[in-house]
Amino acid sequence: MSVIATTVLGLVISSMGITSVRGSTPLVRSYEGSSFFDRWTYYGTYDNTTNGDVIFANNSVASNDKLTYITDSNTAIIRTDNFTTVPYNEKRNSIKITSQDSYDVGSVWVLDAVHLPYGCSVWPAFWSVGKGATWPGEGEIDTFEGVNMGWSNQMALHTEDGCSITSTSSFSGTVNDTSCYAYDNDNSGCGVTDTNYKSYGAEFASAGGGVFVTQLAESGISIWFFSRADIPDDISSASDSIDTTNLGTPSAFYSNDGCDIDKFFGPQSLVFDITLCGDWAGQSSILSTTGCPALSGSDTCYTTYVLNATNYDTAYFEINSLKVYSNGSSSGNSSSSSTSSSLPTIARSNGSWSAGILGLMVGLVGVATII
Numbered sequence: 343m344s345v346i347a348t349t350v351l352g353l354v355i356s357s358m359g360i361t362s363v364r365g366s367t368p369l370v371r372s373y374e375g376s377s378f379f380d381r382w383t384y385y386g387t388y389d390n391t392t393n394g395d396v397i398f399a400n401n402s403v404a405s406n407d408k409l410t411y412i413t414d415s416n417t418a419i420i421r422t423d424n425f426t427t428v429p430y431n432e433k434r435n436s437i438k439i440t441s442q443d444s445y446d447v448g449s450v451w452v453l454d455a456v457h458l459p460y461g462c463s464v465w466p467a468f469w470s471v472g473k474g475a476t477w478p479g480e481g482e483i484d485t486f487e488g489v490n491m492g493w494s495n496q497m498a499l500h501t502e503d504g505c506s507i508t509s510t511s512s513f514s515g516t517v518n519d520t521s522c523y524a525y526d527n528d529n530s531g532c533g534v535t536d537t538n539y540k541s542y543g544a545e546f547a548s549a550g551g552g553v554f555v556t557q558l559a560e561s562g563i564s565i566w567f568f569s570r571a572d573i574p575d576d577i578s579s580a581s582d583s584i585d586t587t588n589l590g591t592p593s594a595f596y597s598n599d600g601c602d603i604d605k606f607f608g609p610q611s612l613v614f615d616i617t618l619c620g621d622w623a624g625q626s627s628i629l630s631t632t633g634c635p636a637l638s639g640s641d642t643c644y645t646t647y648v649l650n651a652t653n654y655d656t657a658y659f660e661i662n663s664l665k666v667y668s669n670g671s672s673s674g675n676s677s678s679s680s681t682s683s684s685l686p687t688i689a690r691s692n693g694s695w696s697a698g699i700l701g702l703m704v705g706l707v708g709v710a711t712i713i
C-alpha cells in the first residue's frame with residue numbers, strides 16, 4: 343500500500359470518527375435485489391455435515407433449476423427442489439451458500455425475510471462460522487434454525503471448550519443447554535429457544551415474516567427477533583448505520599462474562615442452508631414433537647418424505663435483505679485482504695470498499711480504486 347493511499351485511508355478513518363454516532367455501527371454491505379447472490383460460494387456437493395438427504399447444488403445447477411433467484415418483487419429465493427421425483431437411493435437438490443466476505447467481532451447482521459423454509463423433514467438454518475480455523479476454532483453462531491413444522495426458532499453457539507451461558511436474566515428465550523462447547527450435549531451447542539412462535543414456520547410467514555438481528559460484540563453475542571408488525575424504527579431506519587442500544591431484551595444473549603468473545607470468535611462467514619432429514623430433523627421422536635407424524639414401521643424420514651417433491655413447496659427462504667454493519671475489518675475473498683494493515687480497515691473486502699462508506703469517499707473514489 344502506497345504512502346498516499348495510507349494518507350487517504352487516514353482521512354477516511356478520521357472522518358468516520360467525527361461523523362459516527364455514539365453507539366452506532368456503520369453499514370458495510372447490503373445483500374439485496376439483483377446483486378443478492380453475487381458474493382457467495384455454493385457448496386456444490388452432498389451434505390456431509392449433518393447427514394441430510396440432499397446434494398447442495400453448485401452455482402450452475404442452482405441457477406438453471408431456479409433454486410436461487412431474484413423475484414419480480416426483488417426478493418431473493420433460496421429453495422429446495424420441489425419439482426423432481428427423486429429415484430430411490432438418490433438425494434434431493436437443495437442449497438448451502440457461504441458468504442465470500444467475513445465479519446469480525448464488532449459487527450451486526452440483520453436478516454429481513456418474508457418466508458423461512460419449513461415442512462416435515464425440512465431443516466433450514468441461517469448461521470455463521472469462523473472462516474480461518476478448523477471448526478469450532480473461531481466459533482459458530484446459529485441465528486436461525488428450525489426443524490419440520492415448528493414451533494419456534496432455536497439459536498445456539500458452538501465453540502471450543504470454555505464458553506457457556508452463566509446468566510439467563512438478560513434475555514427472553516428458554517435455555518436448552520448452557521455449555522457452548524461443540525462436543526457437549528450431543529453437539530447441540532448452547533441452545534436457546536425463542537418463546538415467540540412467529541419466529542418460524544407457517545406463523546412466521548402469515549405474520550409477513552420478520553427480522554433477525556445478530557450482534558457480535560466484545561461484550562457478548564445478542565440475537566433479537568422481531569415479527570413484521572413489531573420491527574422498531576431503529577432497524578427500519580438503519581440505512582447508514584445501526585444503533586442497537588434501544589432494541590430491548592434480546593431473545594438470546596451470550597455474555598462475555600461466560601464466554602470470552604475475542605478468544606472464541608473470529609471473523610464470521612454467513613451461511614444459508616436447507617437440509618432434509620439428517621441428524622436432527624429426521625429422527626422419529628423429533629418429527630413427532632415438531633408437528634409431523636412419527637415414522638411408522640420400517641419407514642425412514644428419507645423414504646417417507648424425500649422422494650416426493652410435493653413435500654417441499656414451503657421449503658424456501660424469501661429474503662428482502664441481509665445487511666451487515668461493522669466497526670472492524672472484514673476479510674474478503676482476495677489476496678489483497680492479506681495486505682490489511684493495523685489500521686481499522688472498515689469492510690475492505692475483495693480489494694474494494696463497501697457501499698456503506700462510499701458516501702464519505704466522494705471525491706476520493708479515484709484514489710481509492712488505486713489502493
Ligand SMILES: *[C@@H]1O[C@H](CO)[C@@H](O)[C@H](O)[C@H]1NC(C)=O
Pocket residue numbers: 364365366367447448449450557558559560669
Ligand atoms: C461499534 O462502535 C461503537 C462506538 O464505539 C459502539 O458503540 C458499538 O457498540 C460498536 N458496535 C459493535 C457491534 O460492537
Ligand SMILES: *[C@@H]1O[C@H](CO)[C@@H](O)[C@H](O)[C@H]1NC(C)=O
Pocket residue numbers: 387390391
Ligand atoms: C465435505 O466435503 C467437502 C467437499 O468434498 C470437503 O471439503 C469437506 O472437508 C467435507 N466435510 C466433512 C465434514 O467431511
Ligand SMILES: *[C@@H]1O[C@H](CO)[C@@H](O)[C@H](O)[C@H]1NC(C)=O
Pocket residue numbers: 400402403
Ligand atoms: C454442477 O453439478 C452438476 C451435477 O452434479 C455437474 O454435472 C456439473 O458438472 C457441475 N458443474 C460445475 C461447473 O461444477
Ligand SMILES: *[C@@H]1O[C@H](CO)[C@@H](O)[C@H](O)[C@H]1NC(C)=O
Pocket residue numbers: 382383441442675
Ligand atoms: C472467491 O471468489 C472467486 C471469484 O468470485 C470464487 O470463484 C471462489 O469460489 C471464491 N472463493 C471462496 C473461498 O469463497
Ligand SMILES: *[C@@H]1O[C@H](CO)[C@@H](O)[C@H](O)[C@H]1NC(C)=O
Pocket residue numbers: 516517518530533535
Ligand atoms: C429446547 O427447549 C424447548 C422449550 O423447552 C423445547 O420445546 C425444545 O424441544 C428443546 N429443544 C431441544 C433440541 O431439546
Ligand SMILES: *[C@@H]1O[C@H](CO)[C@@H](O)[C@H](O)[C@H]1NC(C)=O
Pocket residue numbers: 427650651652653
Ligand atoms: C406425493 O405425495 C402426494 C401428497 O401426499 C401424493 O398425492 C402423491 O401421490 C405422491 N407422489 C408419489 C410419486 O409418491
Ligand SMILES: *[C@@H]1O[C@H](CO)[C@@H](O)[C@H](O)[C@H]1NC(C)=O
Pocket residue numbers: 424425654655656657658
Ligand atoms: C414449488 O413451490 C412453489 C411455492 O413455493 C410453487 O409456486 C410451485 O408451483 C411449486 N412447484 C411445483 C412443481 O409444484
Ligand SMILES: *[C@@H]1O[C@H](CO)[C@@H](O)[C@H](O)[C@H]1NC(C)=O
Pocket residue numbers: 380381675676692
Ligand atoms: C471481486 O468482486 C467482484 C464483484 O463482486 C467480482 O466480480 C470479482 O470476481 C471479485 N474478485 C475476486 C478476486 O474475488
